[in-house]
Amino acid sequence: MKNIKSKHSIKLLALLFVSSLAFVGCSSDDDDHDDHDHEEELITTVRYTLTNGTDVVTLEFQDLDGEGGADGTYDVSGPLTANTTYVGEIQLLNETENPADNITLEVEDEGDEHEFFYTTSISDITISKDDLDVDGNPVGIETTLVTGDAGTGSLTVELIHEPTKPNDGTSASAGGSTDVEVTFSIEVQ
Amino acid sequence: MKPIIIGLVLAISSFSFSQNCNYTFLGEVKDFHDGTSIASATIYIKENDKYLMSDLDGKFKIENLCTGPLTLTISHVGCETKTVSYTINNDVFKVISLEHHLEELNEVVVNSHLKTEGTSIEQSINKAALEKYTDKSLGDALNSMSGISSLNTGSTIVKPMIHGLHSSRLLIVNNNVRMFDQEWGDEHAPNIDINSSHKVEVIKGANTLKYGSDAIGGLILVQPKRYVAQDSLFSSTTLSLNSNGRGGNINTELIKTYKSGFYGRLQSSYKQFGDFESPDYILTNSGIRNFNASARIGYRTFEKGFDAYYSVVHNELAILKASHIGNVGDLVAAINSREPRVIEDFSYSIDDPRQDILHHLAKIEAYKRFQNLGKLTVQYDMQINRRKEFDVRRGRFADTPVVDLRLFTNSLQSNLHMDFLENLKLDAGVLFRYQQNDAVSGTGANPLIPDFDKYDASMYLIGNYNLNATSEFSAGTRYDFTRIEAEKNYNLTDWNDTYNYDELFPQFETNEIDNSEILTRPEFTFHNLSANLGYAKQFKNNTSLFVNYGLATRVPNPSELFSDGLHHSAARVEIGLLTLNKEVAHKVAASFEKNNHNFGFSISPYYKYINDYIQLIPTGITTTIRGAFPVWKYNQVNAQIFGVDIDVNKKITEKFNYKGNLSLLQGDNLSEDIPLTHMPSTNFINCITYYNETLNQLSIGLTHKTVLQQNNYPDYNFYTFDPVLQEDVFVDISSTPPAYSLFSFNSSVNFKAFKTGTLLLELNIENLLNTSYNEYLNRQRYFANELGRNINLKIKINY
Numbered sequence: 001m002k003n004i005k006s007k008h009s010i011k012l013l014a015l016l017f018v019s020s021l022a023f024v025g026c027s028s029d030d031d032d033h034d035d036h037d038h039e040e041e042l043i044t045t046v047r048y049t050l051t052n053g054t055d056v057v058t059l060e061f062q063d064l065d066g067e068g069g070a071d072g073t074y075d076v077s078g079p080l081t082a083n084t085t086y087v088g089e090i091q092l093l094n095e096t097e098n099p100a101d102n103i104t105l106e107v108e109d110e111g112d113e114h115e116f117f118y119t120t121s122i123s124d125i126t127i128s129k130d131d132l133d134v135d136g137n138p139v140g141i142e143t144t145l146v147t148g149d150a151g152t153g154s155l156t157v158e159l160i161h162e163p164t165k166p167n168d169g170t171s172a173s174a175g176g177s178t179d180v181e182v183t184f185s186i187e188v189q
Numbered sequence: 190m191k192p193i194i195i196g197l198v199l200a201i202s203s204f205s206f207s208q209n210c211n212y213t214f215l216g217e218v219k220d221f222h223d224g225t226s227i228a229s230a231t232i233y234i235k236e237n238d239k240y241l242m243s244d245l246d247g248k249f250k251i252e253n254l255c256t257g258p259l260t261l262t263i264s265h266v267g268c269e270t271k272t273v274s275y276t277i278n279n280d281v282f283k284v285i286s287l288e289h290h291l292e293e294l295n296e297v298v299v300n301s302h303l304k305t306e307g308t309s310i311e312q313s314i315n316k317a318a319l320e321k322y323t324d325k326s327l328g329d330a331l332n333s334m335s336g337i338s339s340l341n342t343g344s345t346i347v348k349p350m351i352h353g354l355h356s357s358r359l360l361i362v363n364n365n366v367r368m369f370d371q372e373w374g375d376e377h378a379p380n381i382d383i384n385s386s387h388k389v390e391v392i393k394g395a396n397t398l399k400y401g402s403d404a405i406g407g408l409i410l411v412q413p414k415r416y417v418a419q420d421s422l423f424s425s426t427t428l429s430l431n432s433n434g435r436g437g438n439i440n441t442e443l444i445k446t447y448k449s450g451f452y453g454r455l456q457s458s459y460k461q462f463g464d465f466e467s468p469d470y471i472l473t474n475s476g477i478r479n480f481n482a483s484a485r486i487g488y489r490t491f492e493k494g495f496d497a498y499y500s501v502v503h504n505e506l507a508i509l510k511a512s513h514i515g516n517v518g519d520l521v522a523a524i525n526s527r528e529p530r531v532i533e534d535f536s537y538s539i540d541d542p543r544q545d546i547l548h549h550l551a552k553i554e555a556y557k558r559f560q561n562l563g564k565l566t567v568q569y570d571m572q573i574n575r576r577k578e579f580d581v582r583r584g585r586f587a588d589t590p591v592v593d594l595r596l597f598t599n600s601l602q603s604n605l606h607m608d609f610l611e612n613l614k615l616d617a618g619v620l621f622r623y624q625q626n627d628a629v630s631g632t633g634a635n636p637l638i639p640d641f642d643k644y645d646a647s648m649y650l651i652g653n654y655n656l657n658a659t660s661e662f663s664a665g666t667r668y669d670f671t672r673i674e675a676e677k678n679y680n681l682t683d684w685n686d687t688y689n690y691d692e693l694f695p696q697f698e699t700n701e702i703d704n705s706e707i708l709t710r711p712e713f714t715f716h717n718l719s720a721n722l723g724y725a726k727q728f729k730n731n732t733s734l735f736v737n738y739g740l741a742t743r744v745p746n747p748s749e750l751f752s753d754g755l756h757h758s759a760a761r762v763e764i765g766l767l768t769l770n771k772e773v774a775h776k777v778a779a780s781f782e783k784n785n786h787n788f789g790f791s792i793s794p795y796y797k798y799i800n801d802y803i804q805l806i807p808t809g810i811t812t813t814i815r816g817a818f819p820v821w822k823y824n825q826v827n828a829q830i831f832g833v834d835i836d837v838n839k840k841i842t843e844k845f846n847y848k849g850n851l852s853l854l855q856g857d858n859l860s861e862d863i864p865l866t867h868m869p870s871t872n873f874i875n876c877i878t879y880y881n882e883t884l885n886q887l888s889i890g891l892t893h894k895t896v897l898q899q900n901n902y903p904d905y906n907f908y909t910f911d912p913v914l915q916e917d918v919f920v921d922i923s924s925t926p927p928a929y930s931l932f933s934f935n936s937s938v939n940f941k942a943f944k945t946g947t948l949l950l951e952l953n954i955e956n957l958l959n960t961s962y963n964e965y966l967n968r969q970r971y972f973a974n975e976l977g978r979n980i981n982l983k984i985k986i987n988y
Contacts, residue, residue, distance in 0.1 A: 039633070039634055039635050040586070040633035040634070041582065041583065041586055041633055041634065043814050044814070046814060061814065063813065063814050064705065065680055065681070065682060065705040066680075066813075066814075067754060067755050067762060067811070067813045067814075067815075067818075068680050068682075068683050068687070068753060068754065068762065068764075068811070069680035069681070069682040069683050069687070069705065070682045071812070072812070072813070072814060096704050096705075103583075103584075106583055106584035106585075107583070109584065110583065110584065114583075117913075119912075119913045121915050154912065154915070156912040156913050158816075158913070160515075161515065161581065161583065162581065170913075171913060172522070172913070175522075175530040175531070176515075176519075176530075177513050177514050177515035177519055177581065178514075178515025178516045178518060178519050178815055178816055179515060179583070179815060180814055180815060180816075181515075181516055181518065181814075181815055181816030181817075181912065182814060182816075183912035
């Protein structure tokens, strides 16, 4: 008799278990109609502004329709001057919004999860990062660029999401995933 | 009190004695299906406890009946015993139909050779075998069969593959409902809880017309159990614990059946795993959380019945952190590195990137048998699939899914199974289906696939003819109408210049142009015809031969038509084409089988020719603000896939058994004379089992599986310029990983527990030698190794 009773209670417990799980599992589903999303996270523009007094050089990449569609355009306003120290500032914009969305601010807010890397093929140029994230590691929105002798080559700007920080200063050592990678042709004279 | 009862009895008996007792009952016993007379049926007359036999014409006669009730119980060998009651107040003639398809009524006896269709080439997994995979997926369970492999994304997203074909080329039918769960995606695993099913059948041959015309790869049937009509209550609970991933699964089910034919079942399971481990490192963010529940009620008798079923599957799947990459440079770094770029301490948390999928499935089915005709079944079913994919995103989008799709499907179908002819069985059916896809807004990203409405209407006719006692022939044809009405924004430059759609499809354009995007309304109508032929012949010594031919047609799926954009986990831009045609496949398959306990085998060669086979292949490189990406485009080629599946079982001694299988396959892109991409390589499995019935059904097994390196692959490797290194780097996306061999151990023992219950204990070890390996058919092979050793303990209690 006792056996039968306990068996029944086990079955009852099993039933309770199943039904409680079933209730927990149900969740409401929201829904919408005919609303078309478009790319809001887009970065259309990378602008690197280098300033030394009245000598201002901008390096700009712009791809207004994002991935696919028309190709992006590169615009370098002029040559850099040899043996000069420039204050550099990077700006990321989404110009499909009006007014343009300043993505740099988002990067700044999440400075510990991001880092800009600057690589140039002209060995006389040195670029140092002047800003720090909450952990005291460089972010690279503000930079100092010092030119040496005249020459031509390229300058690559990368923004890495979730890099290893601190790292040895190269993007290869930082891992992470690449959010921005643009390469400009530059000249020092 | 007593005198009243006595008085009543007297009154009743005197009443009956006063009745006329000269009536005659004439009966005829017939077969329900074809109306033929049944001779030598036993007729038991309850009222006077007498037995009669029907004559050669199925007739019988009862004379000298009195007014009042008459209860007859008619039985015949191979038939269901039937009890009928009449009220006699005149001479009567009655036809009594008996049902000789006894197996239809009872639980299908576990028998791996019982086929859904007499002439089909198929394999199945029964409940006992499925239970071994209680904390795994459908794809894992099928993977052990010959000719079946799987396309994986990590270890938890497992898509079954039949003869190298998967996704839209496979039909998965769950409880007689065709699954629509965004199955077109390579990293979209079927939303089926393996614990809710009783048996899984894989039809590799051509007998798939009842379910669809597009089963180019084949058909997977997930079948529920048929319950015996008896009063019983049955429950079981299974707990499975694993060392790798430090998680497991608990499943409970409760089944109540009644003699009247009513039955009910409740089932629920919960699964959780943390980060899995490869032999050398933790696979950060690879866990899973999964909740399932299902409920079914129904009523089954021979003549009529119904079945209602509902299931919910909720999957939360973590995607390996290291597989989130930015551009092709990151991909090169991942391929060249020996370790994933992110390795953190073990955790149960499911972080981005991840998938969150909720799938509801409900159906109701009812049937009625009509004399001299057959069985009519009507079914309505609906499914809601909500798929959210979360990526590693910046700022305010960090907790917003990048993909959010809601697919609603509902269908109404009807099948008439006609069995009134002796040797010919016919199935005729119609189906109407409406499907709506909603790319839920708020993702802040271009939808992967657009909003669309899809309408389907189908009809089919299938015949099965018994040529003689040992051979059977089947033929069928099916017509499908499909209409897709979509709404999608295209990049204006792409629409006009890149794809030239402004000239090809001006009718799709609307005048709405916004932010360099044009709103379009692509609409497509397809008419598909499919057919099959089958032949089966039984020989002496339990051998049989099956030959199938099938013509299958598949309409391009939404991703093939509409994809355009970046696919993060693959670091590639994927581009679909509105110009794609439907795929048309011819399949020929044969199977020579010997079903025997002591020595059995099956040898199944097959050949498929696929016209306009749709594939996604790299075509060039595009440069974006994120850097360079390879561009992958869908294109169409003519393809062939052929191979052979071999299964062998042999009894070595009374207690030792051997089982093995071998799968050989080759896929060719005939248009370009190169191999097809992502075809499974040659693999074979050997398994030795010791089984002792008397020693608590002790079973100990050792399984070995070898997968050879795939040497037939198309070379899509390319070079890309790395602006940081200022040099070209080689992107090796095609080369295949080397061969590997895995060993696994399993053991189980059964005890009596409680009064009538049983307790099953299992100890299993997978990847016994902790081998480090990569599988060609895992999309994450660039990023990490496969799983290392896992020790699994299972406890199952039946009570």
